[in-house]
Amino acid sequence: MIFKNTIENFALIFEACKREFKMIFSDSAVVMSYILSTLAVAFFYSYVYSNEVFTDLPVAVVDSDQTSMSHQISRMIDATPELHAAYTTASLEKAKTLYQEGIVKGIVAIPKGFSRELQKGDVPAISVYGDASYMLYYKQTLTAVMQSVGTLNGQVEIKKMISNGIPMQQAMHTRRPFGIVGIPLFNINVGYATFLIPIVFIIAVQTLQLTAMGILNGTLREKRIFAETFSYARQKFSSVFLTLGRAMAYLIISMVLLLIQIVIVMHVYTFPQRGNLWEIIVFLIPVILSITFLGMIMTSLFRRREDAIMTVTIFSIPTLVLCGLSWPTTAFPVWAKIVSAFIPSTLGVKGFISLSQFGASLSEIRDVYIQMWGLCVFYFVFAVLTNRKYLRKENN
Amino acid sequence: MKKGFFSIFKKEVITIFTTPRLLLLILGVPVLMSFYYASLMDEGVPRDLPVVLLDQDKTKLSRQLGLMLDATPSMKIAFEAAGELEGQKSVRRGDVFAMIIIPKDFQKNIQKGIYSNVTCYYNGDYLLPAGLIYKDFQxxxxxxxxxxxxKTLQQGGLTTPEAMATISPVKTDVHVLFNPYTSYSYYLNLSFMPMTFQIVIMVVSIYAFGSVLKYRQGRELFNQANGSIITAIFAKILPYTLLFLIVGIFMNTLLFYRINIPFKGNxxxxxxxxxxxxxxxxxMALFLASVMSSLRTALTIGGSYAALAFSFAGYTFPPEGLSTFTQYFSYIFPFTSYMRFTVNYAIRGITFNSEQLHYMIALTVFACIGxxxxxLYNKKLQKGGYDI
Structure with a gap:
């Protein structure tokens, strides 16, 4: 008897999975938003940001000194990868006009009498005008000028020491008591794509899968055919197996989509992938299942399929921000940390980035993995209840 | 049944205010999202990002350096690692943003004049923390x-100013334009809020135009407008436009008077x-609602179109870093022109010039698509709605 029940329940899981596949692929809007859009977003985003960093930002150098020293500084700035001294002029006004027309993005000014002051041992100053209305322009301008001035300072100091009779080697050593070295890990160019793309993959699958599920479930509710569609699941605990079976379909599709992104897209655009693929798959199972169960729960939130599309789309970018994309999660206010804990992508992205980008092993992020399953079980319970509710509601 | 512009307008207003979910989408969500972003980045610049210190020297001097690193605005020494492996693990787990290593014999080497390195391995993946930590570490x-x-120079007989001039003969005067505190709250809120809002505008407007077609009420609307397509469209959408404008004014007030972004425009x-x-x-919403074959397709396409706009605005990653093709391609999103115009006008205080004119022209093209x-909408209304 028990044996027979088990077989029946397994049969139910496969039946539900099969029918869910059929439903997904028979609605063109669903196929488009779920499968085609996900792949399009993956390729498209990767292409757009594939340059990673930008170089040679045009700046104007206002050289009021016009000495060999000031020319040297201008050349040093031009030689940095970050900046390009597109214009050299003696008038600050001219530089301002160039800036206002968007031709240069920053201004570096060398004051009159710069070389003289330097020779006298007074400390002259180079002025940098960085455009902080676009933060990267500002950062890039500042970094390059600071670096050039640092190098210049070193040259001047060492020259001075050598002229005082200190040998070159010793001069180099006395100048700095110890070396200061900063080494970026994982994203060695500190590039935009390497940082953004893995996060976008998870968010895209979450957003578009939820949209698709919203359309499907909304259709069932709008046409009042929910119970009818799943009429083959009438036994006592069948809503549990129905939920599992339906989830299986999404698990398979989303896993394939994510694997295409991880294996093909990341390879094509040469993004680093340092994780063990099997461990990544094992980690992604509860991530996708959480998203799927959340999608089933949303059935009761949205009576019309349009509501689901609108809401999920609007919240896509805010959830992206919750993953710590633009603002580090450690600096979040408490309420934001609590809210973000309930969104599958938050933990999902954290774990996925650790595995695929930072090269952690699954056992090193054990706690994240366990929490992910916790969230999954939490949503599973509500998903079963939701499915049961609609099976019964329309039967009566 | 009453006819004409005002009757359609009134009917739509009643629909909006008696449909809680619409009201929530139009007023609730944008306001909620604005507060969400404002509160999220309230600090302006992230402070006390956790880093791990590996002090292999454990002397007075190395401790002093550790304290100095801890005292920087961006870094907080979350814990001291016992060994390199422990430190590496916490970096890989993403618990800390960097590992700083002070080498063995650090103090001895300085006193002896032997050169050694203090190294900061920072996680380059999180761009903002990486930048802040690198700068503060340096x-x-x-x-x-x-x-x-x-100290060494002073002990050699130089006065303090002389010694200072020896160490750094040239100073750098940094002028931060337009965002004096380099606040990320100013920077990101300015784009995040309108970006989320424009998705709302897009999907709700598509819904407003498209739901008529979905429920096949096209002919009714057409008749109610006395057969004038212009009346039908404007009367239908005007209530939404006005509500969006109110939310827009609220958003701009929040940005420039509550968050206090330095404002140079009018x-x-x-x-x-x-x-x-x-x-x-x-x-654009009208165009998409009319050209697609069903409301859900229009919403999916329109929603994705609006959601993608942010990535192409060239705001957090400037256009110089995109390929030439993408630079031009980005203009197919009205948000690109909106964002650049707003930055020039409100933040930089640039008077109308040729660059601004380009953005205006780009926006006019969208009006033509409208x-x-x-x-197209006229045709669909005549037919009654979407083909089923």
Missing amino acids: TAAGTFAAGARL FFGLNLFFLSFILICQS VIGIL
């Missing part, structure tokens, strides 16, 4: 090194520009 360690050198002018942006988004939308 500054703190640099100051520490300069302090040690200053508040009335800015809101007038925002109104034109709303109309342009709605033109005109095509009117023609």
Whole structure:
């Protein structure tokens, strides 16, 4: 008897999975938003940001000194990868006009009498005008000028020491008591794509899968055919197996989509992938299942399929921000940390980035993995209840 | 049944205010999202990012350096690692943003004049924390090194100003334009809020135009407008436009008077520009609702179109870093022109010039697409709605 029940329940899981596949692929809007859009977003985003960093930002150098020293500084700035001294002029006004027309993005000014002051041992100053209305322009301008001035300072100091009779080697050593070295890990160019793309993959699958599920479930509710569609699941605990079976379909599709992104897209655009693929798959199972169960729960939130599309789309970018994309999660206010804990992508992205980008092993992020399953079980319970509710509601 | 512009307008207003979910989407969500972003980045610049310190020296000097690093605004020493492996693990787990290593014999080497390195391995993946930590590490360690050198020079008989001039013969005067505190709250809120809002404008407007077609009420609307397509469209959408404008004014007030982003433009002018942006988004919405074959397809396409806009605005990653093709391609999103115009006008205080003119032209193109939308919508209304 028990044996027979088990077989029946397994049969139910496969039946539900099969029918869910059929439903997904028979609605063109669903196929488009779920499968085609996900792949399009993956390729498209990767292409757009594939340059990673930008170089040679045009700046104007206002050289009021016009000495060999000031020319040297201008050349040093031009030689940095970050900046390009597109214009050299003696008038600050001219530089301002160039800036206002968007031709240069920053201004570096060398004051009159710069070389003289330097020779006298007074400390002259180079002025940098960085455009902080676009933060990267500002950062890039500042970094390059600071670096050039640092190098210049070193040259001047060492020259001075050598002229005082200190040998070159010793001069180099006395100048700095110890070396200061900063080494970026994982994203060695500190590039935009390497940082953004893995996060976008998870968010895209979450957003578009939820949209698709919203359309499907909304259709069932709008046409009042929910119970009818799943009429083959009438036994006592069948809503549990129905939920599992339906989830299986999404698990398979989303896993394939994510694997295409991880294996093909990341390879094509040469993004680093340092994780063990099997461990990544094992980690992604509860991530996708959480998203799927959340999608089933949303059935009761949205009576019309349009509501689901609108809401999920609007919240896509805010959830992206919750993953710590633009603002580090450690600096979040408490309420934001609590809210973000309930969104599958938050933990999902954290774990996925650790595995695929930072090269952690699954056992090193054990706690994240366990929490992910916790969230999954939490949503599973509500998903079963939701499915049961609609099976019964329309039967009566 | 009453007919004409005002009757359609009134009916739509009643629909909006008696449909809680619509009201929630139009008013609730944008307001909620604005507060969400404002509160999220309230600090302006992230402080006390956790880093791990591996002090292999454990002397007075290495401790001093550790304290100095901990005292920087961006870094907080979350814990001291017992060994390199432990430190590496916490970096890989993403618990800390960097590992700083002070080598063995650090103090001894400095006293002996032997060169050794203090190294900061920072996670380059999180761009903002990476930048802040790298800068503060350079500054703190640099100051520490300069302090040690200053002492040596003074002991050699130089006065303090002389010693300072020896260490850094040239100063850098940094002028931060337009965002004096380099606040990320100013920077990101300015784009996040309108970006989320334009998605709302897009999907709600598509819904407003498309639901008529979905429920096949096209002929009714057409008759109610006395057969004038212009009346039908404007009366239908005007209530939404007005509500969006109110939310827009609220958003701009929040940005420039509550968050206090330094503002160089005229508040009335800015809101007038925002109104034109709303109309342009709605033109696109009209076009998409008319050209697609079903409401859900229109919403999916329109929603993705609006959601993708942010990545192409060239705001957090400037256009110089995109390929030439993408640079031009990015103009197919009205948000690109909106964002650049707003930054130039409100933040930089640039008077109208040739660059601004380009953005205006780009926006006008969308208005023309809206005109095509009117023609297509007319056809669909005559038919009654979407084909099923």
